[in-house]
Amino acid sequence: MSRIQSSPAALRGSVGALGGFAIVTLLTFVGLMAITFFIGRVIPIDPVLSVVGDRATQEQYDAARVAMGLDRPLAVQFLAYVGDVFQGNLGHSVSTNRPVAEDLARVFPATLEMATLGIIIGVGMGVPLGVWAAARQGTWIDHLIRVFALLGYSVPAFWLGLVGLVVFYAGLGWVSGPGRVDIFYEGVVEPRSGLMLVDSALAGDWDVFWNALDHLILPATILGFFSLAYIARMTRSFMLDQLGQEYITTARVKGVAEWRVIWTHGFRPIRVPLITVIGLSYAALLEGSVMIETVFSWPGIGNYLTVALLNADMNAVLGATLVIGAVFILINKLSDVLYRMLDPRSR
Amino acid sequence: MSQSPLLELENLRVSFPTPKGRVEVVKGLSFTLGRERLGIVGESGSGKSMTGRAILRLVRRPGQQDADKMTFDGIDLRRLSERRMRDLRGARISMIMQDPKFSLNPVMTIGEQIAEALRTHERLARRDVQARVLQMLEAVRINDPKRVMALYPHEVSGGMGQRIMIAMMLIPRPDLLIADEPTSALDVSVQAQVLDLIDELVRDKGMGLILISHDLNLVARYCDHILVMHAGQVVESCAASELHNATHPYTRGLLAAVPRMEETREELPVLDRSAWSGT
Numbered sequence: 035m036s037r038i039q040s041s042p043a044a045l046r047g048s049v050g051a052l053g054g055f056a057i058v059t060l061l062t063f064v065g066l067m068a069i070t071f072f073i074g075r076v077i078p079i080d081p082v083l084s085v086v087g088d089r090a091t092q093e094q095y096d097a098a099r100v101a102m103g104l105d106r107p108l109a110v111q112f113l114a115y116v117g118d119v120f121q122g123n124l125g126h127s128v129s130t131n132r133p134v135a136e137d138l139a140r141v142f143p144a145t146l147e148m149a150t151l152g153i154i155i156g157v158g159m160g161v162p163l164g165v166w167a168a169a170r171q172g173t174w175i176d177h178l179i180r181v182f183a184l185l186g187y188s189v190p191a192f193w194l195g196l197v198g199l200v201v202f203y204a205g206l207g208w209v210s211g212p213g214r215v216d217i218f219y220e221g222v223v224e225p226r227s228g229l230m231l232v233d234s235a236l237a238g239d240w241d242v243f244w245n246a247l248d249h250l251i252l253p254a255t256i257l258g259f260f261s262l263a264y265i266a267r268m269t270r271s272f273m274l275d276q277l278g279q280e281y282i283t284t285a286r287v288k289g290v291a292e293w294r295v296i297w298t299h300g301f302r303p304i305r306v307p308l309i310t311v312i313g314l315s316y317a318a319l320l321e322g323s324v325m326i327e328t329v330f331s332w333p334g335i336g337n338y339l340t341v342a343l344l345n346a347d348m349n350a351v352l353g354a355t356l357v358i359g360a361v362f363i364l365i366n367k368l369s370d371v372l373y374r375m376l377d378p379r380s381r
Numbered sequence: 382m383s384q385s386p387l388l389e390l391e392n393l394r395v396s397f398p399t400p401k402g403r404v405e406v407v408k409g410l411s412f413t414l415g416r417e418r419l420g421i422v423g424e425s426g427s428g429k430s431m432t433g434r435a436i437l438r439l440v441r442r443p444g445q446q447d448a449d450k451m452t453f454d455g456i457d458l459r460r461l462s463e464r465r466m467r468d469l470r471g472a473r474i475s476m477i478m479q480d481p482k483f484s485l486n487p488v489m490t491i492g493e494q495i496a497e498a499l500r501t502h503e504r505l506a507r508r509d510v511q512a513r514v515l516q517m518l519e520a521v522r523i524n525d526p527k528r529v530m531a532l533y534p535h536e537v538s539g540g541m542g543q544r545i546m547i548a549m550m551l552i553p554r555p556d557l558l559i560a561d562e563p564t565s566a567l568d569v570s571v572q573a574q575v576l577d578l579i580d581e582l583v584r585d586k587g588m589g590l591i592l593i594s595h596d597l598n599l600v601a602r603y604c605d606h607i608l609v610m611h612a613g614q615v616v617e618s619c620a621a622s623e624l625h626n627a628t629h630p631y632t633r634g635l636l637a638a639v640p641r642m643e644e645t646r647e648e649l650p651v652l653d654r655s656a657w658s659g660t
Contacts, residue, residue, distance in 0.1 A: 279483065280483040281484050285486070285497075287470055287471060287475060288470065288549070288550075289498075292467075
């Protein structure tokens with residue numbers, strides 16, 4: 035839609051913008067680290083106690099405390115923490131007895147895979163449904179779509195997950211059950227990206243690929259349904275606002291065909307606010323849906339974080355929070371960039 | 382050119398539903414238009430804009446329109462399918478909208494928007510479209526049209542926006558142009574420019590013009606015939622030159638409220654509505 039700017043000045047401008055973008059992102063990330071770190075120190079959980087256990091003697095306790103560096107001033111501890119994080123060291127998890135970074139590298143891709151498929155379903159269906167409802171405002175199609183979207187708002191995730199399993203897995207047998215793959219496919223492909231679909235496709239192992247997709251499709255569809263509800267409602271209301279604008283009448287006066295009035299004149303301007311909506315929905319899905327992950331025994335970040343919280347596993351909690359926060363920052367920045375690309379007024 | 386009228390309207394009615402039943406905003410409007418310039422004057426809510434939209438069959442739901450007769454160049458507009466009606470819109474009947482700030486699409490370049498008006502109705506090579514757009518922009522006196530084509534509407538002034546609007550609406554060479562308050566959103570200094578431009582283009586191409594405005598003087602200056610609307614009805618219909626002989630008290634009131642250069646009155650009279658509405 036837009037002309038690519040190619041003059042040297044424009045190029046320098048975008049390089050400068052990119053540099054500014056990187057600095058702002060980095061600063062936000064450091065701020066995020068500060069907040070998670072200090073919250074981690076303030077809450078009444080004793081990280082030493084969760085390591086040594088409550089039967090340790092005072093000497094053992096003190097020794098562990100010094101070994102963990104908790105006797106140093108808070109600022110020093112924070113700097114050490116920042117240094118560790120930038121080296122990819124998120125500490126050791128007491129509940130899994132593995133480095134947190136390793137744990138996250140295992141659980142986050144599982145969530146990423148489900149959330150990505152979920153948001154694709156949510157956008158792929160939610161946006162057209164929202165546009166359709168707005169174009170047919172007040173008709174039965176509009177009402178039907180609104181009721182459908184309202185369901186996505188009000189039905190609890192665990193209920194839909196269980197019913198989905200009962201109907202499509204136990205009853206109809208259309209999809210596979212909980213877990214990422216069937217037990218005999220587990221560990222068959224080498225985890226390169228951690229995304230089961232990508233890894234199996236890279237390995238050319240299509241049996242695993244189809245099995246993983248079979249496992250993924252139901253929870254992803256349910257997640258997608260929830261984001262669809264939000265996306266369709268927002269799309270509809272943005273579209274209604276657009277369709278009442280004068281330039282829509284202008285387009286009709288010109289004799290432009292109705293589908294073009296809706297998609298070119300009505301939809302184009304709402305891509306900008308929609309990006310924010312989609313970005314937020316995606317970020318929310320990436321946080322990991324504890325409900326869905328629990329129902330589907332999905333080894334994702336939501337599950338991991340819950341277990342870590344219940345075990346007072348501070349390093350794991352901080353690490354997972356950091357990853358989720360970083361995802362939020364990244365998606366927000368990304369929608370900012372897209373925003374600027376799509377709206378000529380913000381250039 | 383045949384002498385058969387361009388547009389014939391008989392008993393046009395436009396109504397909107399309200400909780401208290403349907404309210405008619407246009408109550409039986411009739412006129413015949415040749416390739417001439419007709420002015421429709423009236424206050425806000427008199428139904429003049431709805432008349433313009435009804436001719437294009439663009440009264441938005443839940444509004445409804447019907448007429449005993451609505452023919453354009455011998456075509457019965459009432460019976461035309463929506464598809465055929467679309468072929469007519471822009472190509473043969475076009476409308477200049479009020480405020481370019483709102484009536485131009487903010488995320489499409491000016492060139493794209495003008496080209497769309499042309500491409501909707503004519504199959505042309507990309508180069509020919511470009512040439513026609515440039516030519517049209519020159520016709521509406523836009524300097525450096527190549528540069529302007531790549532601009533977005535927020536990057537141009539109101540007067541320029543309205544000239545772009547005119548270019549967009551005239552590029553498919555319509556036979557009838559409806560101008561709905563084309564200058565109300567513009568500075569006084571550019572109003573005359575824009576109207577002179579419309580006037581010139583309409584005369585050159587021998588088009589019919591319906592100029593909708595609340596400004597009696599303006600309409601008298603640019604039109605051959607004038608309809609004065611009030612509360613959905615035509616209260617006065619006369620040649621522009623005969624306006625000073627108007628008989629209806631509403632028209633007389635409006636005329637009396639217009640200040641003149643050689644003014645001797647201390648105070649301008651306020652429109653006395655009891656004279657005709659009986660309330």
